[in-house]
Amino acid sequence: MSVHLEQISSNRCHGGWLTRYRHRSATLDCDMVFAVYLPPQAETRTVPALYWLSGLTCTDENFMQKAGAQRLAAELGIALVAPDTSPRGEDVPGDPEGAWDFGHGAGFYLNATLPPYSRHYRMHDYVVHELPALLEAQLPLNNRRSISGHSMGGHGALVCALRNPGRYRAVSAFAPISHPMDCPWGQKAFSRYLGEDESCWAAWDATRLISEASERLPLLVDQGEADSFLKAQLKPEALQIACTAAGHPLNLRMQAGYDHSYYFIASFIDDHLRHHAAALLD
């Protein structure tokens, strides 16, 4: 029996359609909302999809409203998929103090192992397995996938690609949390989702995963030099050192004057779309 996709809204955009759906996620054990942009080409054939993972506090809406990605996606014939950033709902435990950097809006794209979070917080499996299976069965998407994201979602994109060789044709990130084991956001999230045993953390840390990567998928990473989170939270230099040591291809572009906002993402999203298109459409 196919999962029911409830359509919430649909907007024509750049000749295609942006649609928001609600569905029951078996992986996350809650209702979830996501958005899909189908380019005009999807009216007559299946198209590949770029999965976009957003950052802390975001929903499926931020990227579609602010990144301006639909214009070139429509031209290239690539679908855009934006999931939410965590499980949601009154039954889903959030941050005990209501903080914005953990719990709702802060799922960190991992599979939690520690109660009470382990029941719902399985965003890795949701993004990598459940959502693509659902979409490829019910929408005109083929099985060519790539993945990108911003900040927490940049971490998510890198980790999803590194943990699942062969599943994505390309990967990129904007201002990713490159080494979450070694920054306050990551340490808070990992200790609560995974427990205090740090040996379990490396499996969700891009900088640590690089050394064991069996697939040499080239990484495109843009980072604003005026990003206020750069030094304490994002640490692209750690990723760069790991890539150099492992001989893993990395194109790390430090962008002078750019901050952590969606204006930064909008400025370089076309470069990322072309990077993904080269692998998705070859």
Next chain:
Amino acid sequence: MSVHLEQISSNRCHGGWLTRYRHRSATLDCDMVFAVYLPPQAETRTVPALYWLSGLTCTDENFMQKAGAQRLAAELGIALVAPDTSPRGEDVPGDPEGAWDFGHGAGFYLNATLPPYSRHYRMHDYVVHELPALLEAQLPLNNRRSISGHSMGGHGALVCALRNPGRYRAVSAFAPISHPMDCPWGQKAFSRYLGEDESCWAAWDATRLISEASERLPLLVDQGEADSFLKAQLKPEALQIACTAAGHPLNLRMQAGYDHSYYFIASFIDDHLRHHAAALLD
């Protein structure tokens, strides 16, 4: 003495800078916030400016965050200026019932004549005179101006251009309130801002102004056919009839499937930017 521009925020975007400012408006007798996007070319010379007037409930932020206009503006070398949609503040009277279609966020880009609104609600003079004078004195903008907008702001753009021949080199609109005298939004606003004497309304109605226009500035108007406000509020057919009767050039493009959202604007903003650039950069 030059007016002080207080910088609220600044974001690098597509090689230029998007900056929000607060200032004391003498015309509106209140503090106002606006946003300016300066393209990279403004670092070495003055550039022309496209003024964007937003719709009901908007501020200076909606267009800059959602329209995706900065990309091509940076390429063309055109500044974008986004004022707020009404005077603001606790001292500024709003809608007595707190409605969203009158008062705060709904200044209708006219000069009110009826108390208590006549003191602050002078958005026409603010947009046409005070703001350009301020910006051309303090920022690298030359005196080449054009104007566009959405919905209430589309009405504003058409009326500002039609009332002020020679002041704008180009004009366009997305889903404008084309004949406000003949729709509920316009009738509510005009009766309160201007009084019940409808003979005073025609001076703020694009469809009425067309017949007396001394300048034949070509109008580019995009309208979504799936726009839920099309029949009751927007009435582009009235504008079309008036243009035909007056021999005024109008390119009215009915866009199948598009609604009233910023996804519609984002889909066609590049066409409008090129329309304006042809006149601003000739």
